[in-house]
Amino acid sequence: DCLLTSRRPIAAKDTSRRRTRKALLWAALILAVGLVGAGFWWAWPRLHPGIVATGQRQVLLVGEFENRTGDAVFDATLREMFSATLQQSAYMSIYPPSRTADVLETMGRPPAQPIDEKTGLEICQRAGLHALLLGSISRMGTEYTVVVRALNPAGDTIFSETKSAANANQIPSVVDSISEDLRTKLGESNASVKYSTVPLARVTSPSLEAIRYYTSGKENLYSGHLDDAALMFTKALELDPNFAMAHAYLGVTYEHLEQPERQLQHMHEAFLLAGRVSEPERLKILGDYYRAIMDYEKGCGYEKLLVDLQPDDPTPLVNLGVCQEQTFNVNAALVSTEKAVQMLPKSRVRINMASQLFLADQSEKALPLAQSLSKEYPNDVYAQRVLGSIYLSLGRVDDARKTFEGMVKVEGDSETTGHLRLADAALATGRYNEAKTELEAAILAANKSGNRFAAVIARTTLADPGLALQSPAEARKTLGALAQPDGSAASELLTGIAYASLHQWDAAQQRLHRLDGLIAQADVPPLRSMRYLLQAEIELNQKEFQAAIASATKAVGYFRSTFAIETLARCYEAAGDKNEAAKQYAALLQRANERSESFDAPAFHRVVNAHYRLGVLSEELGRNDEARLQFQKFLAYWSHPDPSQPMYTDVQWRLRALSAAAIPAPAT
Numbered sequence: 104d105c106l107l108t109s110r111r112p113i114a115a116k117d118t119s120r121r122r123t124r125k126a127l128l129w130a131a132l133i134l135a136v137g138l139v140g141a142g143f144w145w146a147w148p149r150l151h152p153g154i155v156a157t158g159q160r161q162v163l164l165v166g167e168f169e170n171r172t173g174d175a176v177f178d179a180t181l182r183e184m185f186s187a188t189l190q191q192s193a194y195m196s197i198y199p200p201s202r203t204a205d206v207l208e209t210m211g212r213p214p215a216q217p218i219d220e221k222t223g224l225e226i227c228q229r230a231g232l233h234a235l236l237l238g239s240i241s242r243m244g245t246e247y248t249v250v251v252r253a254l255n256p257a258g259d260t261i262f263s264e265t266k267s268a269a270n271a272n273q274i275p276s277v278v279d280s281i282s283e284d285l286r287t288k289l290g291e292s293n294a295s296v297k298y299s300t301v302p303l304a305r306v307t308s309p310s311l312e313a314i315r316y317y318t319s320g321k322e323n324l325y326s327g328h329l330d331d332a333a334l335m336f337t338k339a340l341e342l343d344p345n346f347a348m349a350h351a352y353l354g355v356t357y358e359h360l361e362q363p364e365r366q367l368q369h370m371h372e373a374f375l376l377a378g379r380v381s382e383p384e385r386l387k388i389l390g391d392y393y394r395a396i397m398d399y400e401k402g403c404g405y406e407k408l409l410v411d412l413q414p415d416d417p418t419p420l421v422n423l424g425v426c427q428e429q430t431f432n433v434n435a436a437l438v439s440t441e442k443a444v445q446m447l448p449k450s451r452v453r454i455n456m457a458s459q460l461f462l463a464d465q466s467e468k469a470l471p472l473a474q475s476l477s478k479e480y481p482n483d484v485y486a487q488r489v490l491g492s493i494y495l496s497l498g499r500v501d502d503a504r505k506t507f508e509g510m511v512k513v514e515g516d517s518e519t520t521g522h523l524r525l526a527d528a529a530l531a532t533g534r535y536n537e538a539k540t541e542l543e544a545a546i547l548a549a550n551k552s553g554n555r556f557a558a559v560i561a562r563t564t565l566a567d568p569g570l571a572l573q574s575p576a577e578a579r580k581t582l583g584a585l586a587q588p589d590g591s592a593a594s595e596l597l598t599g600i601a602y603a604s605l606h607q608w609d610a611a612q613q614r615l616h617r618l619d620g621l622i623a624q625a626d627v628p629p630l631r632s633m634r635y636l637l638q639a640e641i642e643l644n645q646k647e648f649q650a651a652i653a654s655a656t657k658a659v660g661y662f663r664s665t666f667a668i669e670t671l672a673r674c675y676e677a678a679g680d681k682n683e684a685a686k687q688y689a690a691l692l693q694r695a696n697e698r699s700e701s702f703d704a705p706a707f708h709r710v711v712n713a714h715y716r717l718g719v720l721s722e723e724l725g726r727n728d729e730a731r732l733q734f735q736k737f738l739a740y741w742s743h744p745d746p747s748q749p750m751y752t753d754v755q756w757r758l759r760a761l762s763a764a765a766i767p768a769p770a771t
Contacts, residue, residue: 160193160194160195160196161194161195161196161233161234161289161290162195162196162197162198162230162231162232162233162415163189163195163196163197163198163232163233163234163235163236163253164197164198164203164218164223164226164227164230164232164234164235164236165182165185165186165189165197165198165218165236166182166217166218166219166220166222166223166235166236166237167182167217167218167219167237168181168182168185168237168238168239168240169238169239169240170239170240171239171240171241171242172240172241172242172247173242174242175315176311176312176315177240177311177315178315179315179318179319179322180311180314180315180318181238181240181249181278182318183307183314183317183318183321184274184275184278184303184307184314185236185238185251185278185281185282187303187307187348187381188278188279188282188300188303189236189282189285189286190381190383190384191299191300191301191381191382191383192286192291192295192296192299193295193299194286194289194290194291194295195233195286195289195291196413196415196416198226198230198232198415199415199416199417199418200321200325201325201416201417201418201447201450202230202415202416202417202446202447203218203226204325204450205446205447205448205449205450206226206229206230207222207226208449209229209449210222210225210226210229215322215326218235219237220235220237220254220258223235223237223254224254224256224258227255227256228256232256233255233256233289234253234254234255234256234261234262234289235253235254235256236251236252236253236285237251237252237253237254238250238251238252240274245269245270246267246268246269246270247267247268247270247271247273247274247277248265248266248267248268249265249266249267249268249274249277249278249281250263250264250265251263251264251265251281251285252264253285253288253289261288261289262284262285262288262289264281264284264285266280266281271311272309274311275302275303275304275307275309275311276302276303276304278303279300279302279303282303283296283300299381299382301379301380301381305379305380307346307348308339308342308343308345308346308349309343310342310343310346312342313338313339313340313342313343313346313349314339315339316335316336316338316339316342316349317335317336317339317346317348317349317352319335320332320333320334320335320336320339320349320352320353320356321352323335324352324355324356324359327451327480327482327483329356329359329360329484329516330360330515332352332356333353333356333357333360336349336352336353336356337353340353345376345379347372347373347376347377347379347380347384347388348373348380348384348388350369350370350372350373350376351369351370351373351384351387351388351391353365353369354366354367354368354369354370354372354373354391354395355370355391357369358395359484359485360516360554361516361520361554361556361557362516362553362554362555362556363556363591363593363594364555364556364591366395367395367396367591370388370391370392370395371392373388373391373392374388374389374392377389383409383412383413386405386408386409386412387405387409387419389401389405390402390403390405390406390408390409390419390422390426391422393405394406394422394425394426394429396625396627397429397592397625397627397629397630398625398627399426399429399430399627399629402426403423403426403427403430406419406422406423406426407423409422409423410423410439415446417442417443417444417446417447417450417452418443420439420440420442420443420446421439421440421443421452421455423439424436424437424438424439424440424443424455424459425455427439428459428462431663431664431694431697433459433462433463433697434463436459437456437459437460437463440452440455440456440459441456443455444456451476451480451483451486453472453476454473454476454480454483454485454486454489456472457469457472457473457476457489457490457493458485458489460472461473461489461492461493461496461696462696462697462700463696464693464694464695464696466493466496466497466696467497469489469493470493470494470497473486473489473490473493474490476489476490477490477506481509482513482517484510484513484516484517484520487506487507487509487510487517487521488510488520488524490506491503491506491507491510491524491528492524492696492699492700492705492707494506495527495528495531495699495707496695496696496699496707498739498740500528500531500532500740503524503528504525504528507521507524507525507528508521508525509521510524511525511544515552516552516554516557518548518552519545519548519549519552519554519557520557522541522542522544522545522548522561523541523542523545523557523560523561523705524705525537525541526538526541526542526545526561526564526705527699527705527706527707527708528707529541530564530570530708531707531708531710531711531740532711532740532741532742532743532744533740533741533743533744533745533748533750533751534743534744534745535570535571535572535744535745535748536745538570538572539565539572539573542561542564542565542572543561543565545557545558545560545561546558546561546562546565549561555586555594556591556593556594558585558586559585559593559594559597559598560597560703560704560705562581562582562584562585562601563582563597563598563600563601563703564703565578565581566578566579566581566582566601566605567601567604568604568605569604575605578601578605579605579607582598582601582602582605582607582610585598592618592621592629592630592633593633593702593703595614595617595618595621595633595637596614596618596633596636596637596702597702597703598610598614599611599613599614599615599618599637599640599641600636600637600640602614603637603640603641603643603644604640604644606644608641608645611637611640611641612641614637615634615637615638615641618630618633618634618637619634622634628661628662629661629662629664631657631658631661631662632657632658632659632660632661632662632664632667633658633662633702635654635655635657635658635661636654636655636658636666636667636670638654639651639652639654639655639658639670639671639674640670642654643673643674643677646677648674648677648678648679649678651674651677651678652671652674652675652678652680654674655667655670655671655674656671658670658671659671664701664702665691665694665697665698665701666698666701666702666703668687668690668691668694669687669688669691669698669709669713671687672684672687672688672691672713672716675687676716676720681720681723681724682724684716684720685717685720685721685724685726688713688716688717688720689717691710691713692710692713692714692717695710695713698710698713711737711740711741714733714734714736714737715733715734715737715750715754717729717733718730718731718732718733718734718737718754718757719753719757721733722757722761727761727764727765730757730761731758731761734754734757734758734761735758737750737754738751738754738758741754
């Protein structure tokens, strides 16, 4: 299972324009059935206590299934198939592969080592598991023979069964039959087995080759090989477009790759196919989907259900932590992630913990963990990005640059992200010429890798008239070269703001209408907030200051993001309300690290700019000590800016004036 996630908020949009209203109605129907089904599945053992044996759920470790057929399609397929069908049981659970890998590392073994009988029994004894499942498949002519046995931790056989399939197409049915027999043998009632069993070909895929690619995709995803994972899941879907969990995991993979259009496309497909899968998988699909469309209340609710349903699996805890983080409840997110790390002390989940410590303004505590993880996972985009962000927040700009430069050397999304982060670091230190070069490089890298959201970030930053990296004519040309929208509300918001700042009102209003369309599909608070943020920017640039304040206030009320708080501060400042503007900038800086990772991330330069703005306001309000403090924080980053940068010159002049005012007049 996937155990970490990127945090960029993604808003709902059906990225296939061929989707019809009928498809949306089907989605609503599936959701309704899913909620009823999930509730009934939960209620079944409680309403019928005699059907499921009492006591703690039995935990099984699924080990290797020896492939004696000579056909590579069976190398890891049977292990995946048995895991998928057995996890439907409310009486037993499958020991998560992520925890298996962690135990193997504790044993001094490679985390991907095959689980044979000796190794499996040791894992069972160490982890206190109930049984180890092993097996084999062989072929004679067109007939296949599947042998399965279950051993208790002492090595005694507690179940053994052999069944044959006349051809490969019958193997899923054989797996179903053996699994049902195993469940009853271990104590689950016939009624429970009958109720909770969905045919394997429906839960996964009738294509063995598709299951093989899917299995490989999950292995690559867990090990951090995201591009390979995406390729494997895509191959599985080429063979079976209705493979719900392949869509779900491909969506998660694209989430990590920060490609929101593709993420939402496949999560939406999984959502539409959720009626085909088992209840645990349905809850996972629904949790992931609602987080993706920014309906965090529903998303976190499904994740909590999974945490209760699968107490031995750290994945729901990780996803719950991410969902809590996205609602700015970072302390709760840390609690959930720490519980997951307790289960997986050697895993990549620790990257999530480092990131959440950073967001909770605990950069000093996060730093040693992030440094260790950067060395442990040198090619992991997320690990390197988190470390570089921590360095930047601590004022270690050179270390941040070295980290981001290392990312540029890795092709794909790492290269794009590295250029964007280098541009942000350059802007945060007043090196605008360098930032322009990096943004242009980021555009080329994003086009090469197909990352349209990264291209939006690069182009809207490059065209920002507040940074004056381009002339107005060049900025309009930069925005005009944007490809089709990438499917995220964040893209609509950022491009709309860019058009409004260049006084291209029709284009800005078009983005506003698109946000209205997204709200019509999913009316959730974050989307409402983004809609009012764009409205505020249009009004601000049209000098309708009171209207802009009203819109920005609504945006903060719907979703108190740091992006919204900064917008409200700018509106108050433009309207001449210095007290309220200073108050909002101060609130923003209390969550500075969050601001650097908001909708327009990377955005640490906005934090540095907020120090400057708060310094100016404080001076004008007569709060000289506060002004001096904010200017000093600004200059800590702008120590060697490009020559003749206006902000740098202004801060130096203001500090001299503050120093002169602090010198007492000589006695007469």
